[in-house]
Amino acid sequence: MREWGDEGMGGWGEIRILTAFAFLTLPTFLTLPTFLTLPTFLTLPMAPISSPKIPWAERLAPRRWLGPVVMLGPAGVWLLLLLVLPTLLILEISLVPGLRLGQPSGGYGLGNYLQILQPVYLRVIGRSLSFAVGSTLLCLVLGFPVAYWLALMSPQRWRNLLLVGFILPLWTSSLLRAYAWTAILRPSGVLNTIFTAVGLPAQAWLNTPTAVFIGLTYSFLPYMVLILYASLEKLDTRLLEAAADLGATPFQGFWKITIPQVLPGIAAGSLLVFISTLGDFVVPTLLGGASSMNISRLIYNQFLGPTRAWGFGSALSMLLILAVSLSIALLLRYGDKSTVTEPS
Amino acid sequence: MAQTVQATAVAPTTETQPDVELRQVLKTFGAEVAVRQLDLRVQPGEFFSILGPSGCGKTTILRMIAGFESPTAGEVLIQGANVSRVPAHRRPVNTVFQSYALFDHMTVRDNIAFGLKIRRMGSAQVRDRVAEALRLVRMEPMANRYPAQLSGGQQQRVALARALVNHPAVMLLDEPLGALDQKLRKQMQVELANLHRQLGITFIMVTHDQEEALSLSSRIAVMNNGQIEQVGTPSDIYDRPHTPFVADFIGDTNLFPGRVDRVYPAQVQVTTESGLRVLAPAMTPAASPLQNIVVSVRPEKINLSLSAPGSEGNCYQGQVSHLMYLGTHLHCVVRLSSGEALTVRQPNRAEGALAVDTPVYVHWAAADCLVLDAA
Numbered sequence: 001m002r003e004w005g006d007e008g009m010g011g012w013g014e015i016r017i018l019t020a021f022a023f024l025t026l027p028t029f030l031t032l033p034t035f036l037t038l039p040t041f042l043t044l045p046m047a048p049i050s051s052p053k054i055p056w057a058e059r060l061a062p063r064r065w066l067g068p069v070v071m072l073g074p075a076g077v078w079l080l081l082l083l084v085l086p087t088l089l090i091l092e093i094s095l096v097p098g099l100r101l102g103q104p105s106g107g108y109g110l111g112n113y114l115q116i117l118q119p120v121y122l123r124v125i126g127r128s129l130s131f132a133v134g135s136t137l138l139c140l141v142l143g144f145p146v147a148y149w150l151a152l153m154s155p156q157r158w159r160n161l162l163l164v165g166f167i168l169p170l171w172t173s174s175l176l177r178a179y180a181w182t183a184i185l186r187p188s189g190v191l192n193t194i195f196t197a198v199g200l201p202a203q204a205w206l207n208t209p210t211a212v213f214i215g216l217t218y219s220f221l222p223y224m225v226l227i228l229y230a231s232l233e234k235l236d237t238r239l240l241e242a243a244a245d246l247g248a249t250p251f252q253g254f255w256k257i258t259i260p261q262v263l264p265g266i267a268a269g270s271l272l273v274f275i276s277t278l279g280d281f282v283v284p285t286l287l288g289g290a291s292s293m294n295i296s297r298l299i300y301n302q303f304l305g306p307t308r309a310w311g312f313g314s315a316l317s318m319l320l321i322l323a324v325s326l327s328i329a330l331l332l333r334y335g336d337k338s339t340v341t342e343p344s
Numbered sequence: 345m346a347q348t349v350q351a352t353a354v355a356p357t358t359e360t361q362p363d364v365e366l367r368q369v370l371k372t373f374g375a376e377v378a379v380r381q382l383d384l385r386v387q388p389g390e391f392f393s394i395l396g397p398s399g400c401g402k403t404t405i406l407r408m409i410a411g412f413e414s415p416t417a418g419e420v421l422i423q424g425a426n427v428s429r430v431p432a433h434r435r436p437v438n439t440v441f442q443s444y445a446l447f448d449h450m451t452v453r454d455n456i457a458f459g460l461k462i463r464r465m466g467s468a469q470v471r472d473r474v475a476e477a478l479r480l481v482r483m484e485p486m487a488n489r490y491p492a493q494l495s496g497g498q499q500q501r502v503a504l505a506r507a508l509v510n511h512p513a514v515m516l517l518d519e520p521l522g523a524l525d526q527k528l529r530k531q532m533q534v535e536l537a538n539l540h541r542q543l544g545i546t547f548i549m550v551t552h553d554q555e556e557a558l559s560l561s562s563r564i565a566v567m568n569n570g571q572i573e574q575v576g577t578p579s580d581i582y583d584r585p586h587t588p589f590v591a592d593f594i595g596d597t598n599l600f601p602g603r604v605d606r607v608y609p610a611q612v613q614v615t616t617e618s619g620l621r622v623l624a625p626a627m628t629p630a631a632s633p634l635q636n637i638v639v640s641v642r643p644e645k646i647n648l649s650l651s652a653p654g655s656e657g658n659c660y661q662g663q664v665s666h667l668m669y670l671g672t673h674l675h676c677v678v679r680l681s682s683g684e685a686l687t688v689r690q691p692n693r694a695e696g697a698l699a700v701d702t703p704v705y706v707h708w709a710a711a712d713c714l715v716l717d718a719a
Contacts, residue, residue, distance in 0.1 A: 236445070238441060239447060242439070242447070244411070244431070245410055245411075245432055246506070247459050247462040250433075260449045
C-alpha cells in the first residue's frame, strides 16, 4: 500500500505537480513546430534508412551512431525528462481512483476513467469539441481567402511585408490578447460603444460561448493563414491554365484543381487549429465565463481547484493526450498527397 | 526586311477559311513589345510551326490563340469567329503544355477524362473516348497510374491524349518535346507526325528547334523580335530564305555582306568590305550596281581541297583554323587570306590529311549562293 502526497507540498510532491503542469502545456509547444513543418515533410517521400545486409560489427561502429546521437541526444534527453516521464507519471496517477492528498489510496483501478462518463463531464467534453470544431471552421473560412490573396494575387514586392503584418499579433502574449478582448467585448466595451453609435442593439457577448469562438478564431487564424499560404504558394498555376484550356470555368478550376492540390495544407492547418483550440485554457477562462467550462479548465480545477482530485484530473489529461495523438495520426494518414484523390 | 509577311502569299491552299487567323495583332507587357502588328493565317489540317529564338514572342502568340493572353490590339479568329475577348475555357482549342501541366492528384485516366467530364458528357461515352485516346498514344497499360509514376515520354503522351480526346478544332503545342532527351525526341517526332496524319486536325507548334520544325511541319513561320520574318514550307525556308536572319537561324550559313559591283546576265559580283569578290546568281529584280546585299552560302555547299581546283565560280585560298570531328562529317573553320572565317562541312572520308594550319582551297559554284536583301 502506497501513500501519495505524504511529503506535503515540499520536496518531490512539488516537483511532481510542476512536472505534471509542465506536461500539460508542453504538448502545445512541442506539436506546434512539428505541425508548422509538417507540410514540408508530407511532400517528401520517406526513404528507407536501414539495409539488412550490414553485419553487426559494422552497425555498431561509432561512425554509424555517433552523428545521430550527438544531434538527437540533447533534445532527446529534454523530451525524456519533460514529456515521456511526466506522461508516465500522469498515467500512473490516473490509475489510482479516489486519490486525496495526504490520505492512503485504495490501489490501482479504472474509477477515474469511468467518472468521465458522467453526463456533466461528457457535456464539458462535447463543449470542448464544439469550440475546437467551430473555431477551426471559422479560421478556415476566414483564412483561406486571405492566404489565397497573399499567395496568388498580392503584389510580389509587398508580399513578405503583408505576411509579417498578418502574423505580427503572434509576438504578443496570448494572455494579453485575451485580456484585450475582454475590454472589447464587455458590456460597456469598445464593441458595444460602436454598436450603439451606429444604432445596433448592444450585445452581452462576454462570458458566453460566442466570446470563446471569437477569441479562439482570433488567436489561431494566423497559424491557419501561414499554413494555407505555404500550401497555396506552391500551387502550380499552370495547372489552372490547363484546366481552363480543357473547358473548366474559373469556379470549376478552383474546386477541381486548386482545392485538391492544397488539400494537404487545408488538413494540416485545420488539424493544427483543432488541436490547439481543443486544449486551450486562456481564452475560455478569460472570455467564456462560467458557461464555457471546457476540458482544460476542468483539468485545471482538478489540480488547483478546491477538489484536488489529481486522479480524475490525470484521467482527463490522458483523454486529451489521446485525442491530440489521434488527430496527429489522422493528419499523417490523410495529409499525405498520394491519398488525396478524386473518386472517379 | 519584310515587316509583316502575309502567310497567304505562300499558302498551298488559299481560298478556304483559315482555322486560325491573327489580324494586326499587337501584344505589349508594360513597356515591352512581345508581338508587333502580326498577321498570320493557318489553314485547316496544317501542321504549322512557329520557330524562333527564345524571347521572340512565339509562345505569346500561342497563348493568345489559347486564350491565356488577350491581344493589346488586333484580332484573333478561330474558324472565322473573333475570339479576342473569349476566355480560354470557351475556345475550341486544346493545348499541350511545355511542362505538360498534368494534374498530379488524378490518375492518367482521370486526367484524360477531365475535359469531357467538364462538358458533362455521358459516362459511357467518356469511357469510350478515353479508351480511344489511350490507344492512340499507346498508354493503355498506364491508365490507372499517377503522373508522378510515369517517365517524361509517358507524361508527354498523356498530355497529348488529354488534349486530343476533346477533338479540338486546333491543337496547340508549346515546345512539346523540349523536355525530352535526344533519342526520345526523335521517336516522339514520328509519333506526333503520325497523330497529325490520323486525326487530320490543325496542329500549331511552337519550337526553337529548327530540325523539329523542318521535319514535322507543312509550313513554318520564322519569328524574330516579335515579328514574322518569313512563312513558308520547310524547303522554302531552308533553300530560299528571304532574310539574313532566316538564313542564319535555319541551319548554319556563311554570310558575306557587301555591295554589287558588276552585273552579268546570270550572275552578279559582290565585293565585301575586306575586298573579297564573290560571284552569286542574278537577282530578280535585277540588281543595280552599288546596291548593298548579303550573299549566303551553306557550309555543306562549300568544297575543300588541298590542291588548286580547276573549276569556275568562287575559289579562295585559306588555312584551317578549327577542326571539329562530328562522326558523320567534319566541321572546319577556314580563315581566308582576306580575313573572313568560313564554316565548311565536309563528309567524313578517309582521303583527308586535314589538320589545323593546313593550307587549303575552298570553292563553290555561284549557283549555290543565295542573295538576300541587306538587313
